[in-house]
Structures are given as C-alpha cells and as structure tokens.
Amino acid sequence: MVNQIPCAKITLSYPLYGCAFDPTDASQLIVGGGGGPGRNGVGNKISLLNTSDPEQVVELADLELSPNEDNVTSLAVGPRKDRNLTVFAGVNSGPDDIKKGKNQHFRILSIHQPGKAAKSSGVKISEVARETLFVHKDADTYQRILRLSHPYQGFPQLGAVATGLSKDPQVALFDVPGSGAVRWKLRGRLDIPKEAMDLDVVQTGPDTYQLAYCDDHEIFTVEVSKTGVSDPKCVYAIPPDEGQPTKASFKSLRYLTPGFLITVVNQPKSGGVALHGYRLPTEEQGHARLSIKAKLPHTVSKATGLAVRNLSPVQSPVEKQGEAQFVVAVAGNDSSISLFTLEHKAAASVELLADLAPFQVLKSVHPSNITGLSFSAFTPPKGSSKSPTELSVKLASVAVGFTTVVHSIPLKKHVDKSAPARKGGPPKQSRYVVALKSQGESPVTVITLVTIVALVLALIGQVFLEAKGLTEPRLGAKNFLPASWTIPLRKGPVLGSKSIGDLLSDIRPHHTQQLIIRHDEDAVAVGPDGLPNLHVGIHDEEKHGPATSWENLDATAQDLWKDRLKKSGHWVEDMGEAIFKGVLFGEIGGAIGNIVGEAL
The missing domain is CATH 4.10.280 (MYOD Basic-Helix-Loop-Helix Domain, subunit B)
Structure with missing residues (x-):
C-alpha cells in the first residue's frame, strides 16, 4: 500500500507570495514574489517551474520586474491560446506613481512556449497589459486576493480581485474570454464595509456565476449574470461562544460545488483550527447550514492558507456533480500542511457531504511561513496503460524563505459498488480517489x-x-x-415496503390530526436507496420542526419528494398526487444534509 508522498523542492532568489498551476498542464507551475521597492539585492520576479519529475523542480524561465515597484502579491493562471499562456497578477505601481494617485496593480502577462518539448531558452515571459481596477486612491491599498472561476472548454471565466489594507474595501469583477485571455472586460465593482479575508468564484450556468467572500465573521454571496451584479447577501454568521469575549474567525474559503462551500476557521486566542463545510441556500432569503466539520491537529494554532481539488470534475457548468472525492490542504502557522479527503454524495436528487477525514500531516514543509498553496488540475486518464506519475495530483506550496515545494499525492481507481451499471460500458462506474488511507x-x-x-x-x-x-x-x-x-x-411507522397510499389509508381513519411525511431523525437508519428512512405519523411541530402542506410546496420541492418516494418504492405516478392532499411534508434537501453532517 502507498504510504509516502513524493516531494520535490527548489530554492529561488526571492521571497514567494503566490503560486498557481497551468490548468491545462499539471507539470507547469507559476510562482511570484519579491522584495518590493527599494530592497537591496532582492528583486521582484515571476518564474515558470517544471514539476514533471516528482523528485525535482526545474526553473524554465523568469521575468525580472521593476525594482521600483512592489512585489507580486497574488497570481492566477488563465486560459491558453495557441502557445501562449495568460497569467494574471497583483503588482502595485511604484511609490512615486501611487503618490500621484496612479496605481496600475492589475497585471496581465503572457508565457510564450515554442512547443511542449521546449527548453528553458525557448520560453519567454512578458508583460502585455496593466490596469487599475480599484477606484479609491488609498496609498496603502494593494491587490491582496485574485481568483478565477474553474475553466470549462468553450465558456468564459469570471475573475475577482479584492483589496488589502484599504480604508475603502472593494471587490472588482472581470470577464475572461474562453480563448485569447489577454482581452478582458470589467464586470463591476462592490464596495464592502469590511475587507474580504478570502473569496472564490463558481460558474452556475452558461452565463451565470456566484461570488462568495468572507470577512472575519460572516459569509456573503453575490449573483452575477448578464443583467448585472447583485448586492452582497449575508448567508452565514459565526455565532458567539458563550462566555467568550471574542469569536472564531474565517481565514479562507473555497467552493466545492455551486451548492457547497468549505472554509477554514481560526479559533480565538490561537485556540486551534477547524474545517467547516456549508450547504448554501437555494432560496433568496435562506441561510447556509453547517453540513460537516473537522479539526486540525492541536499543534496548529492558526491556519494561513487553503487549497481544494475535485478528483472527479464535471465537464461543463450545466452538468450536475455526481459522486466525487475532494482533496483539501490547509497550511498551518507551524509550516505544516494538513491533508484531508472529503466525499461528495449524490442520490435521489439530493447532494451530501460526508467523510471529512485527515490522511496525512506534512510537517515542517518550509523553514518559514507558508504564503501560498495550489493544487494542479486532475483530468482522469483515458485508457489503462498510464505511468504512475499520471495517477497523482500535485500540491505546490511557497514561502517567504524563497522555497517552493511540490508534493505528488498518489491516486487510485475506485469503483462505486452502489452505482448502477451503464449500458454498453463497464459493469460499475469508476472514479479516482487518494491512494493513502484516511486516519480514523x-x-x-x-x-x-x-x-x-x-x-x-x-x-x-x-x-x-x-x-x-x-x-x-x-x-x-x-x-x-x-x-x-x-x-x-404513537410513533409514525417506517414506510418499509408499503406504499404511501396504503399507510395513509391505515392511519387516517384513526386520527384527526394532520399527518406528516418526514425523514428519520436517526441518521443510522438508512433505506435501500442509501438515504435516511421515511416515516409517516402525526405532526408535532415542537418535535419535528416546521412542515409544509403538499399544496404549499413549490414545484421544486414537490418534484424532489416525488423522486424520493418513487426511488424508494413507495409511490408511482399512477397513484396521482391526490393522495398527498392535506398531508404535511418535512424538509427534503437541507434536512438530509444536516442529518449526515451531525452524525459525522
């Protein structure tokens, strides 16, 4: 069994603050940083590194930036056109320009490569454009955060940048075309009351996106469409701890899917770190719900970074995410990296998070503070004759001590035993998961x-x-x-093998109170479809929580309940919907997520 993670390291000539993999080539890593303006002997640079060898990192090319300007503070890699790769970066203008109210902090660079087999001498990095996205003239403001939505072939991406050290915090949004990404277009700006600690962007449809950002204690979402950009909506706030003068605070945030977020939470007074997974609301006035959580080792008192990678990514923004495993990496203030796996489950039109479990802690990865984390993209290989290096996902980390370290996390093929067979294909669906065993x-x-x-x-x-x-x-x-x-x-009976019509007929003559169809509160009781059992009984709002009559359910909830009852064998369309008249229904989506989350 695999029990080690191959590791490669390189030391460059400047402190590093950002890193990002080429989304189309897992062997190419871009890093950036520097000593800022007026620092003797320490330049500002962007470098292209080759990580194809799991035991060695090689520098292919670099671009020396102006010593009179600031260092690189943030990085993101855009789409590739022909042999040119586009890189977005945050680099403040020099002090003289900033005093004049001119700060072209948003940089667009191009990496030209003659071919896949090109040597370092044939690779050229050049700056092609610089712009100002923030409108306020605060001299201390810099571009602290830069993020792009996941790339899908044939679809444009949405980018977002956020201020750092600004008296007037702002988030700016911009469009990135699907090809020829040197072209870009400002989508809008958001003035926010507190600076964003972190943000992320996800594509929710062919022309729609969602931005999520967090400040110290709250999570906000913003809807982005062709018609405009919505105002931020607070979907979650960290509740105060009883007897504690200070609250826990968010450090980092990433989308898992359009329906789930994962966050890093630092406890007050350096009291430890936790990972929290949230189910996002589907309705306008709803709130996010905690679905799953885990703690980092007690030796980590604060977290400094987060990276996430989906090992079974969908191929388009309109495709629903099925069964998948995510790899999660959290950088600690002790220069360690804690690695977790997280399962995404999908059944009966309901999605769940499960099994957030650690599988390894990488200790003392760098001699100084970790400033950036990035996973390479993983595309499941086609065919069976693949080398072991292709069955891995790379994790890059950089630090102020000039070091870049790349870990190659081994993967293996996994067969979902509960998945239905596909016609004309393999008997069971397969996907890829981490080859290392999670620690219980x-x-x-x-x-x-x-x-x-x-x-x-x-x-x-x-x-x-x-x-x-x-x-x-x-x-x-x-x-x-x-x-x-x-x-x-009188406990409501489990549906068992009976149809919903038969059970309602058995109960109704003996009771005048309203009946409810709900999920079993005990997450251990699981039905044949892998979801909690269903119960029919007398509605007790104090015990079961709020419920809604069939007539008042929206179309989406009705479809979810019909699908749930149909797949569990309790209802067929021939019965009609009349049998549901006057019957109350419990929560269908969030309830299942909460059951599983609380059980874990």
Missing part, C-alpha cells in the same frame, strides 16, 4: 465516546419507560416530568 479517530477516544453514549442512552431509555409506565419507577422520573411527556406516544 484514536481507539481510546472512540471507546470512551461509545461508553458515554451507551450510558446516556440507557438512562434516557429508563426515563422513557418510567414516563410511559412500562417499568418499575427506579428513578422516579414520572414525578419530575410534565404530564404531556407521560402520555403514551
């Missing part, structure tokens, strides 16, 4: 938790039996519980 919790911790849970459940069970008069009153619970708790309960 400590056995001592698990045993302790199981023991505590067993004792608590036994106590609850005894209280329940005493309240219903089904056992001797050893605890005397009946004397301390409200009368409503001691009334015998």
